[in-house]
Amino acid sequence: MSRYKNIMTLDEFTIQQLRLFPHATGELSGLLRGIGLAAKQVNVEVNRAGLADILGAEGTINVQGEVVQKLDVYANNVFIDVLRSGINCAGIVSEENEEAVIFDDTRSNASKYVLLMDPIDGSGNIDVNISIGTIFSVYRRVSPTGQPATPEDFLQQGIKQVAAGYVIYGSSTMLVYTTRRGVNGFTLDNSIGEFYLSHPDIRIPPHGKFYSFDNCYYHQVARGIRRYVDYCMSVADNKAGPYSNRYYGCMVADVHRNLLKGGIFFYPAVTGKPDGKLRLCYECNPMAFITEVAGGKATNGKERILDIQPKHIHQRSPLFIGSAEMVDEAQRFLR
Numbered sequence: 001m002s003r004y005k006n007i008m009t010l011d012e013f014t015i016q017q018l019r020l021f022p023h024a025t026g027e028l029s030g031l032l033r034g035i036g037l038a039a040k041q042v043n044v045e046v047n048r049a050g051l052a053d054i055l056g057a058e059g060t061i062n063v064q065g066e067v068v069q070k071l072d073v074y075a076n077n078v079f080i081d082v083l084r085s086g087i088n089c090a091g092i093v094s095e096e097n098e099e100a101v102i103f104d105d106t107r108s109n110a111s112k113y114v115l116l117m118d119p120i121d122g123s124g125n126i127d128v129n130i131s132i133g134t135i136f137s138v139y140r141r142v143s144p145t146g147q148p149a150t151p152e153d154f155l156q157q158g159i160k161q162v163a164a165g166y167v168i169y170g171s172s173t174m175l176v177y178t179t180r181r182g183v184n185g186f187t188l189d190n191s192i193g194e195f196y197l198s199h200p201d202i203r204i205p206p207h208g209k210f211y212s213f214d215n216c217y218y219h220q221v222a223r224g225i226r227r228y229v230d231y232c233m234s235v236a237d238n239k240a241g242p243y244s245n246r247y248y249g250c251m252v253a254d255v256h257r258n259l260l261k262g263g264i265f266f267y268p269a270v271t272g273k274p275d276g277k278l279r280l281c282y283e284c285n286p287m288a289f290i291t292e293v294a295g296g297k298a299t300n301g302k303e304r305i306l307d308i309q310p311k312h313i314h315q316r317s318p319l320f321i322g323s324a325e326m327v328d329e330a331q332r333f334l335r
Contacts, residue, residue, distance in 0.1 A: 010036050010175065010186045010195035017181070028138070028163060031088035031113055032177065035136055036186075036195055038082040039167040039175055042075045042119075042134065043188060046169045049126050071126050072096055075119035075134065083115065090114050090141060091149040093313045095282060100313065104148045113162070114139055114153045116282040116313070121166075122250025131170035133252025137286035138163040154313055158285035158306035165290065166252045176202070176256065178293045183259075199260075204296040207325045208262020211243045212254040220271035228333035251278065255287050255321060259294060264322035264330060268301060276300075276318035281310050284319050297327040301334050 008016065014029040049071075076096040083089040084103050091102040093116040103109075118135040125132050140162050143150040165177025173188040175195050185199030211232045218229060232243040246263075248254055254265045269276050278284050288298030288305040298305040298321040308317065320330050 008197045010197070013184065013186070013197050017179070025112075027088045027112055028179070030086065031083070031115070031138060032163065032165075034083050034086045034088060035079075035115075035165070036175055038079045039134060039173070040188065040193055040195075041078045041082070042167075043169055043173045043190075045071070045074055046126065046132070046173075047190070049129065068096065069120070069123040069126065071132075072120050072123050079117060079119055079134075084108070087111065088113060090145075090153070092117065093154045093282060094119060095279060095314075100149070100151065100154055102148050109147055109149075110145055112140055112145060114141055114149050116154060116286075118279070118282050121252045121283070122248065125248070125250055130250070131168055131248060131253040132250055133169065133256075134167040135252060135283055135286050136165055137161055137282055137289070151313075154281065155310045157309055158280075158288055161285065161289045161306075164286035166256070166286070168252050168256050170253065174198070174256075176259075176290065178290050180293060183290055183294045202259060202294050204259050204291060204294040204323055205262030206295070206323055207240065208258060208264070208323050209240075209243055210246050210258060210261060210263030211326075212247045212258065212263065212265040213245065214247055214249075214267070215245065217268075217270045221268050222334075224334045225266075225268050228330050231329075231333065251283065251287065255291070258322045259291065259296070262323045262326075264320065264326040266318075266320040266330065268318045268320070273316070275316040278317060278319050280305070280308060280315045280317040281313055284317050284321075287321060288319075291321050295324065296322055297324045298322075299327060299331065301331070 018024050018026055018029050076094055087107045088111055090108050090111040091100050091114050093100045095118045116137040121133040139156050141153045143153050163179045167175045174185050176185040183202040186195035187198040188195050231238050234241055267276050267278050284305050291298050300318045320327055
């Protein structure tokens with residue numbers, strides 16, 4: 001029984017949702033519970049940062065050309081090991097692996113689902129005890145079950161996601177996810193290792209007072225972006241402004257705050273990065289899916305994120321995401 005009266009655990013919630021669909025097999029619910037289990041394991045190590053040997057760089061460069069942090073490697077291995085040992089996932093695409101990790105065994109080949117993930121978003125923050133996160137995206141396979149997953153299973157438009165979510169490791173650890181039927185947040189009780197439903201049916205405010213942008217790129221972005229940043233800081237031109245700039249170097253933390261309080265996060269194309277920095281398949285798509293279900297919007301500046309057809313698993317994309325009115329506001333400066 002829950003120690004909190006009338007508050008459901010993650011397991012209880014997924015079982016309740018399963019009862020709404022009598023013909024459901026429970027496979028997706030099992031996959032989500034597996035993600036929750038892996039997140040708990042990562043959370044234990046995050047809470048030991050400074051004591052356990054997970055701070056700093058691991059000493060290699062990943063497929064993105066980025067320095068790999070020790071926590072990146074640890075979290076990546078945890079999620080792969082937990083989901084490989086289950087029966088609800090046919091394979092994983094991760095930021096840390098050049099190619100898809102296919103679970104080629106009888107149980108995994110029978111699974112209907114594949115997962116894409118960024119095991120640690122903002123891993124550079126761990127050394128200074130600032131929030132970090134995990135992002136995940138779930139798709140139904142397009143290849144026949146009974147055989148290994150194929151590249152096409154992972155290269156689907158974001159609108160075809162069946163579930164997406166993130167975990168934020170901060171002052172408390174939260175798992176937020178959606179399966180199209182609302183966005184729900186679960187807070188981890190570390191004393192007993194259970195996620196409890198703490199934020200049911202999250203709706204993003206249509207407007208907010210925050211914008212999240214790395215101002216070091218101000219002179220490396222298009223003129224329209226600079227004009228929008230100026231507008232965000234303006235008192236004379238922006239009747240709702242000035243907005244407060246909050247940028248943590250962790251998209252999960254910024255989008256999570258904006259989801260609850262209202263705001264916009266944007267990482268546009270910059271000099272030397274014409275397609276931006278963020279990865280479409282396992283960063284932009286899942287966060288866009290969550291935001292849209294919650295009532296917000298997400299675009300690359302020209303088209304809806306969820307409508308983009310990925311060409312490769314590590315494809316990058318500019319991103320403007322958050323409160324619907326603020327994304328529309330930004331779009332007007334990009335025309």
